[in-house]
Amino acid sequence: MTKKTSLGGKLYTALVFIFLYAPIAVLILFSFNSGKSTAVFEGFSLHWYEELFRDAATLTAFKNSLIIAVVSSIISTVMGTAAATAIFGYKNKLLKTSVMTVTNIPMMNPEIVTGIAMMLLFVFIGGMFGKTGTLGFTTLTIAHVTFELPYVILNVLPKLKQTDAHLSEAAQDLGCTPFQAFYKVVLPAIMPGIISGLMMAFTLSIDDFIISYFVSGTSSQTLPIRIFSMTKRRVTPDMYALSTLIFLAILILLVISNVISSRGYKKNTKKGGAKK
């Protein structure tokens, strides 16, 4: 039985949505601006979308951002899932809490501290091997994996707690090897947690500016760094076109994933709640 929301409640929700999405709406509106200004709307045109595809440096930066995001989120999800499974299996309380504290550090740390620390670390290690110019794609990926790991672990652990603790034992009783038991029984059960951890890691990576700023090298400029570098002169409106496209892509992805998961939910409840 759904409770009927009062008019005040609906109004409040509407206000919250307006507050959250008004800047994006303005951004989308000005991406169709025919003039160069971001304050005066001069007319409707798709000019900036054409410009975007001719702006090689921005597209390279966007490509770098995407590649780093995909690679680092996959690596951190794999590592995070393995770590979460191990942490969940600890019997020693002291060890468990201390490992959890250590994993929380990259999350709690101000990003600028992490960024500078990683830059100094990479230069130091490079110096030990007598190399300069160590900052690049590899260092960016390592840095991104570092700050994404806690989020993945924090997403997977609750799902592990939710699954039946004896599932893995039952599978082994029925003839699975421990690895098969994990792969075929536990992994599908915690898959929602893994997926949400992956998406969180991906979002954090694309969004990250401060850590990337310190750790990127000569060929690995990411999109936020490129946008920031325009702030002395002027951020060109083809950035709005790019942002609009990213926003639409993510919106469509989320809508599709919600539709799929709600269809799956409906199917499961129709089957009389046999699956969970």
Next chain:
Amino acid sequence: MKRFFSAIICFVLLCLTTIPCFAGEKKDYSHLKGTTLNVYNWGEYISDGSDGTLDVNKEFEKRYGITINYSNYESNENMYNKLQSGGANYDVIIPSDYMIAKLIEEDMLAKLDFSNIPNYKYILEKYRGLYYDPDDTYTVPYTVGMVGLIYNTTMVEEAPDSWGALWDERYKGEILMFNNPRDAFGIAQCYLGQSINTESVEDWDKAIEVLKEQNHLVSSYVMDEVFNKMENGEAALAPYYAGDFLTMYDTNPDLAFVYPKEGVNFFVDAMCIPKNAENKEAAELYINFMLEEEIAVANANYICYATPHSLVLESDDYDLKGEPVLYPDEKNAPKTEMFENLDYETQNYMNMLWNELKIEGNSNLDAYIGLSVTAILIIVYAVYKFIKKKKREAMY
């Protein structure tokens, strides 16, 4: 005899036709094909193919087969930090005058081999031998410019001609200022008649007093937000670079520009090669390429700052040829001073004063009052609920 002479003449003519090949003896750069070049430049500071302009980097890659890794920075100080960290090896950087002086002092730049940069001959005399590189061994000027005062003719009562207009009470809440300490102090110091490179503590103290007086008149401290604010008439007065005024004028013809009589800051951004560059020859080739007429014209048209390149100033393709804002004639030429690299104590003092202005300058009294009232209300409510709960428990 006749045949002999005609043979000689033919031979001489043939030789003459090959002279063009020798005159511009092009060095062979094919050994650099396939290498990479790391360029670190300001954002929006090169003609990049937008709006039908020439894509300079792509042109270079096509011509010489060298891949360019192009990255950007937005301030000299951040570029310096990246360079000094030793983590990234750039081949070409384009810092401003005072930063070049600092880099040379710290031995972070490599001397240029001008035999690879024959186009240097096009740089005007008045941009050679500048203070930061008196022997012209490390740098090649890229753009030059001056800071001036932009104002909205419909929002000011009379045309300003002095930096004092930024302290005018009549325009309270419609004044913008630079959001970085060097430029903001520069304006205050010009206004007070001091040198913008003064190292005397009293001068800096006077300058911060004047900036603090101005604080309540300023609507905001801006960098690139100045474009929007001036274009849609949110602000009446703003200091900014001469070339950027031209961009704003395109959108809002109510705007006008003046070089205040007390003097302005004159800057030069120049190309140089860091000491740890890995591909120095390609870097010099890139610098020479930037000085070619077609490329320099494309860049000058895109960036809209003044150019030190003699061919561009005479070229018919140069859209801003003779533009009085960028190239004021003798009568209107302002007094100029270049930023020099301040010494360590002065820099620290300047940063400390700037923090004072930005962080503590604003009276946050309203916020404190609001927060404390909210906190008191929450505490009162929580205590009330607690008392009610205790009363209810006492009933049972």
